[in-house]
Amino acid sequence: MTKTIPLLDAAEFAQQQFQQTVCNMRPAQPEISPPLPDRRQRALHDLRISVTDRCNFRCTYCMPKNAFGRDHVFLAHDEVLRFEEITRLARLFTRLGVRKIRLTGGEPLLRKNIERLIEMLAAIDGIDLTLTTNASILAKKAQNLRDAGLQRITVSLDAIDDATFRRMNDVNFPVARVLEGIDAAARAGLTPIKINTVVKRGVNENAILPLIRAFKGSGHIVRFIEFMDVGATNGWRMDDVVSAAEIVDIINAEFPLESIDPNYRGEVAERWRFKDGGGEIGVIASVTQAFCRDCTRMRLSTNGQLFTCLFADRGYDFRALLRDGADDDTLTRAIATLWQNRNDNYSEIRTANTPRVKKVEMSYIGG
Ligand code: SAM
Ligand code: SF4
Ligand code: SF4
Numbered sequence: 001m002t003k004t005i006p007l008l009d010a011a012e013f014a015q016q017q018f019q020q021t022v023c024n025m026r027p028a029q030p031e032i033s034p035p036l037p038d039r040r041q042r043a044l045h046d047l048r049i050s051v052t053d054r055c056n057f058r059c060t061y062c063m064p065k066n067a068f069g070r071d072h073v074f075l076a077h078d079e080v081l082r083f084e085e086i087t088r089l090a091r092l093f094t095r096l097g098v099r100k101i102r103l104t105g106g107e108p109l110l111r112k113n114i115e116r117l118i119e120m121l122a123a124i125d126g127i128d129l130t131l132t133t134n135a136s137i138l139a140k141k142a143q144n145l146r147d148a149g150l151q152r153i154t155v156s157l158d159a160i161d162d163a164t165f166r167r168m169n170d171v172n173f174p175v176a177r178v179l180e181g182i183d184a185a186a187r188a189g190l191t192p193i194k195i196n197t198v199v200k201r202g203v204n205e206n207a208i209l210p211l212i213r214a215f216k217g218s219g220h221i222v223r224f225i226e227f228m229d230v231g232a233t234n235g236w237r238m239d240d241v242v243s244a245a246e247i248v249d250i251i252n253a254e255f256p257l258e259s260i261d262p263n264y265r266g267e268v269a270e271r272w273r274f275k276d277g278g279g280e281i282g283v284i285a286s287v288t289q290a291f292c293r294d295c296t297r298m299r300l301s302t303n304g305q306l307f308t309c310l311f312a313d314r315g316y317d318f319r320a321l322l323r324d325g326a327d328d329d330t331l332t333r334a335i336a337t338l339w340q341n342r343n344d345n346y347s348e349i350r351t352a353n354t355p356r357v358k359k360v361e362m363s364y365i366g367g
Pocket of ligand 2: 055056057058059062063105106107134156363
């Protein structure tokens with residue numbers, strides 16, 4: 001009887017090819033050292049780690065209830081990378097030039113014992129460690145996070161007006177609790193605090209000026225982000241995007257601004273400061289002014305897949321490599337191989353139709 005050989009889908013095939021390439025590389029290969037350029041000469045520098053795919057909010061632009069309802073199946077305990085696995089990979093990434101690690105999700109503060117992971121990562125030499133959170137439980141966690149070694153924090157906050165905020169998180173969560181979280185983070189020294197606001201037309205453009213009034217002069221940096229077509233569930237349309245230029249115009253009309261230089265090459269936020277000395281703000285023009293040219297980020301999903309772009313349709317399974325017993329050199333070479341072959345520039349080639357392409361959800365690989 002002839003045995004049927006199952007056909008592989010494109011993703012499985014690519015994973016097999018990748019695994020074979022990695023495993024066939026000879027250990028005698030010369031040492032791989034940073035800077036490690038990809039095919040567009042961008043050197044690997046940042047790693048975003050999603051520590052959970054779960055979240056207690058259902059922000060309409062990220063985890064809309066119609067796609068993440070009560071029956072949604074989240075990753076099982078065993079599927080999620082363990083702290084030791086995350087830390088091991090993070091350490092190898094630093095060999096290849098990563099200097100900045102951001103913990104994200106889902107909601108990272110929901111990951112049990114997150115402080116322990118922070119302690120483990122903070123022990124790695126020479127990395128800048130930060131975390132992005134919805135701040136729903138930040139008030140009680142801020143000091144522990146700081147004590148564990150977290151250096152700074154970014155809080156997502158889409159409006160200061162309670163009704164708008166509750167509508168956007170779609171779980172009726174009060175803004176006051178987020179503001180308590182921001183205050184606690186400031187007291188704990190997780191500064192400068194960045195406050196990320198996604199702006200969606202017809203939903204929260206009216207929140208821009210109230211946010212500026214609330215935080216101007218506080219030392220916190222509000223950064224407005226263009227609504228992006230991440231994933232395939234948030235119903236993105238180009239018409240819903242309020243451009244960074246429009247946002248700057250709205251603010252500048254009431255609080256005159258002047259532009260300032262980036263802190264470093266590849267910084268995603270365009271920086272502006274108030275002419276009256278009231279501090280700075282940022283705008284992240286991910287849709288209208290693509291910054292792929294300087295994109296130096298890799299993303300590790302909750303279940304251990306590596307993604308070379310936020311808009312990638314597939315990742316590479318490092319959990320399988322880790323759990324199959326790959327040694328450090330094999331893992332390092334695997335990361336380097338992926339990075340060196342990276343050619344992503346999705347935001348530069350986005351059109352109103354590209355959102356239909358299959359893409360991974362933001363809550364799975366982190367923002
Ligand atoms: N739950 C945490 C939070 O909200 O801060 C961390 C994960 S969340 C996916 C990371 C960031 O992605 C947040 O600042 C969020 O506003 C942003 N984000 C999510 N969906 C987005 C979209 N469609 N366009 C632009 N930014 C988005
Ligand atoms: Fe949750 Fe953050 Fe996504 Fe909102 S943006 S649903 S808080 S993961
Ligand atoms: Fe980087 Fe991809 Fe975003 Fe371009 S589209 S900036 S390559 S993550």
